[in-house]
Structures are given as C-alpha cells and as structure tokens.
Amino acid sequence: MNKKMLSKRIIVIGALSILVILLAGAGCWGYRLVFAPNFLPKETVYVYVDRDKDFSDLCRQLKDSAGCRHIEGFKQLAGLLKYPANMRTGRYAVRSGISNLDLLNDLRRGHQTATRITFNNIRFKKDLAERLSEQLMISEDELLSLLTDSVYCSSLGFTVETVNALFIPNTYEVYWNISAEKLMQRMKKEYDAYWTPARLEKAKAIGLTPVEVSILASIVEEETAAVDEFPIVAGLYLNRLHKDIPLQADPTVKYAVGDFSLQRILFEHLELDSPYNTYKHTGLPPGPLRIPTIKGLNAVLNYMQHNYLYMCAKEDFSGRHNFAVTLAEHNRNATWYRAELNRRGIR
Numbered sequence: 001m002n003k004k005m006l007s008k009r010i011i012v013i014g015a016l017s018i019l020v021i022l023l024a025g026a027g028c029w030g031y032r033l034v035f036a037p038n039f040l041p042k043e044t045v046y047v048y049v050d051r052d053k054d055f056s057d058l059c060r061q062l063k064d065s066a067g068c069r070h071i072e073g074f075k076q077l078a079g080l081l082k083y084p085a086n087m088r089t090g091r092y093a094v095r096s097g098i099s100n101l102d103l104l105n106d107l108r109r110g111h112q113t114a115t116r117i118t119f120n121n122i123r124f125k126k127d128l129a130e131r132l133s134e135q136l137m138i139s140e141d142e143l144l145s146l147l148t149d150s151v152y153c154s155s156l157g158f159t160v161e162t163v164n165a166l167f168i169p170n171t172y173e174v175y176w177n178i179s180a181e182k183l184m185q186r187m188k189k190e191y192d193a194y195w196t197p198a199r200l201e202k203a204k205a206i207g208l209t210p211v212e213v214s215i216l217a218s219i220v221e222e223e224t225a226a227v228d229e230f231p232i233v234a235g236l237y238l239n240r241l242h243k244d245i246p247l248q249a250d251p252t253v254k255y256a257v258g259d260f261s262l263q264r265i266l267f268e269h270l271e272l273d274s275p276y277n278t279y280k281h282t283g284l285p286p287g288p289l290r291i292p293t294i295k296g297l298n299a300v301l302n303y304m305q306h307n308y309l310y311m312c313a314k315e316d317f318s319g320r321h322n323f324a325v326t327l328a329e330h331n332r333n334a335t336w337y338r339a340e341l342n343r344r345g346i347r
Contacts, residue, residue, distance in 0.1 A: 037097040041067040053087040066094040091176035114173040123290040142180040161287030165214035202301040217292035217300045222251030225319045230299030236308045247278035255289045315340040
C-alpha cells in the first residue's frame, strides 16, 4: 500500500469517526430532549393552564414545582411541536420520571386530570360562587350570572330563590376547566341521582316537594348543630306545618335580617316584613337558608314522629335544645334560657 492510498484511508476513517461521533452526540441530545426523564418531583404535581394560556407561566410552574431538570430542553421541544401557539386549558399531572415528549403530548391533546371539588357550609349564592371559583377555572361572576338568571334557573326546574337546593354537598370529580353551564348541568345530574324514586315517595308521603325538603332541611341545620337532633327538629316543624301553625323559626329571621351572628332575637327583628320571616308568614320560606347537607335532607325524609311543637335552646349553651308539647312547657324553658342570656349580659 503506497503512502497516497494510506493517506486517503486515514482521511476516510477520520471522517467516518467524526461522523459517528456527531451522530452519537446528536442521538444523545435528541434522546435527552425527547425521551429522557426530565421531571423528577417527589410526588405527582399538577400544573394549570388557564384561559390566558401563558407559556412562560407554565414553564415557571414546571421549574418551580415539577422538578424540571432542563427547562430549556422542554422549551425547545415545545417550539418544535408548535405547542406555545396551541395551548389548551386544563389541570395536568406531572409524574416523576416523565419525559418532555410525554408531558407535551398530554398538554397538546388536552389529556388533563380531574380535580375534586367540595362545597360545605354554604349559605349564600356569593359564598357558593366564591368557593367553587377557588377550586376551578370558572370565575365567581360566571357562576353568579347563572345563579341569578331566572330564565336559566327555570330551565333546571328551580327559581332564583330555590336554585341553591340544586347543590347536594359531596365530593365531586370534574375537570378544572369545566364551564359554568356544564358544572350546573353536572349538579343537576347529581341532584336527580340523589332524588331516587324511594326518596321522592318519602317526600310525597310527608306532603313536601324535593325543593321544600331542602328548604326545611336548611332550617333544621341552622337550628341545631347536633346531628342527632336533626330528625327531632324536622318532626317538630312538620307538626307545625301540618297544623298550619307558623314555624316561628329564629334562623329564618336571622336570614331575613341578614345577620346569622344574632344570639338574641328581639321584637324589632320579629316585625321585619320579609317572606323569610316565619313569625309573620305561615309555611315555608321561599328558598333554603343554606345549602343543606345529605344528613339534613335525610333527617327530614326520615323525621322522628312525636308531638313536639316547641323548641328552645338549652340554658347551658351546649347548642342543644329543650323540646316541648305545650306552650306552658315551652314558656318555662324559654324563661330559663332568657335568664341565662341576661346573666351573661347578652342583649
């Protein structure tokens, strides 16, 4: 082999070696960019893409909370796949060990993870809208616009006053970017699921519609925090309803006044002319005082049968009540309670 041929061979081998090194390097870079684990959070975390769809904000979330090792690599692949211009809203899971491509596939296709929502201890529509907007992409105003729209409420079988009865407190799984209207439709589905034929029959047997059961349950829950008293209080108010006696429920007066912190109901409160004031108006008020729990609803449907017509808070301020059949018994209980109010200086 002469020197010229040897020189050519060396050049060819050298060129091939460089090419192999370049290809290997490109392969390593491509693997790391596309397939290598790039997110290593200690546990699965969730990132949120809202309607503003800010790619920079998403990258900050990934860097700050998702254990992202190479955010520039994620940005490069996102650019190659044209993701920043085609972002989809949602709540997305970032699992430990996931690659850029796997995460981007979820983001691009809208493969989000459902979130759990709850709404307990709610009295007013504004409170409900605020609680749900804290857990979902929906704004408070979007929900309030539906809850206060008489035509829309009517389409669901409610009025503006009774629509809170639509919501059955529980834990529900929904997508974070669900629309306000779809959420309402989901709640209607859950409402219908609660009102089984057996429960509808029970409501009919006591002379109430499902909405009226909710209204009465809301009064029961405002009257007592003792769950074991729920069926007793429900039975008492049903006795009064069936005898056409005004309910005279203090919580309805507090609702009418707009102050649930009242510890003493005064004559001036009782004189308030409001359809929610059950001292002035016979029957149930126009709507629930709060969103009743399933325990409250079930307590009305499975009320305790007794002869009580009166109730008064116990003078020990335990939150429990003395129940009475006659007005004389009730007046005695009320005297004890008023005496304790006076002794404690509660006016």
